Each structure stands twice: as structure tokens, then as C-alpha cells.
Amino acid sequence: QVQLVESGGGLVQAGGSLRLSCVASGRTFSGYAMGWFRQSPGKEREFVTTITWGPGRTYYADSVKGRFTISRDNANNTVYLQMNSLKPEDTAVYYCAAAPRGVALSRNGYDYWGQGTQVTVSS
Secondary structure, three states, X not given: OOEEEEEOOXXXXXXXXXXXXXXXXXXXXXXXXXXXXXXXOOOXXXXXXXXXXXXXXXXXXXXXXXXXXXXXXXXXXXXXXXEOOOOHHHOEEEEEEEEOOOOOOOHHHOOEEOOOEEEEEEO
């Protein structure tokens, strides 16, 4: 059974930082791209960032470029999201996801999802 478990969410003031973690289990994730999405109340779930397996190429939504950094530890099936200079508009539930067919910038490419972790940024 595949499981993605996120952690690290919480409440932070604007300008602050948080680091999210996602631990994957239940199968080998060799070759998978890993991504982060987020969803605010009343909005669609949106792409935030993704990282490929081997060379670790990264892609970011324009809204987080320069502030967020994705990284992964393949040996431990863990992906991280370092979020700096947080803004109130970053408030959302953040989801970790796994894409078996490589890099994907939309939800369609991801087969496995975590349960989400809440990030709240106060002004």
C-alpha cells in the first residue's frame, strides 16, 4: 500500500519560513518525480513545484519561484519543501504527490497523493 505522509505545516507570520517533509512508503519510487501542490478554500488544487528522480531537475510555479525550494533524499524516499518569505496568499493545504511517468506540471501526472498539511500565514 502506497503512502505519502506530509508533515511540517503550521502557523507562521508573514516573512517567516517553514519546511515541509513528505515520506513515501509502500513501493520503490525509483524514477518517480515528486511534487507539491496546494489548495485554498474555494480554489482548485494548484501546482507548486516538482523534482525529477535522477538529475533532480526542479520546476516551480511563478508565484513561488525564488522563495520555495524543493529537494529530495532518494535513499530515504523523502521530499522536502523549504518555504521562505511566506506571504498570506501562501495559506493553503499542501499536498505531496508522486508521478510515475516522470516530470509533470499538472495533477493528471500524479498517481499517489498524501493527505495534506495545513500552512497558515498570518499578516
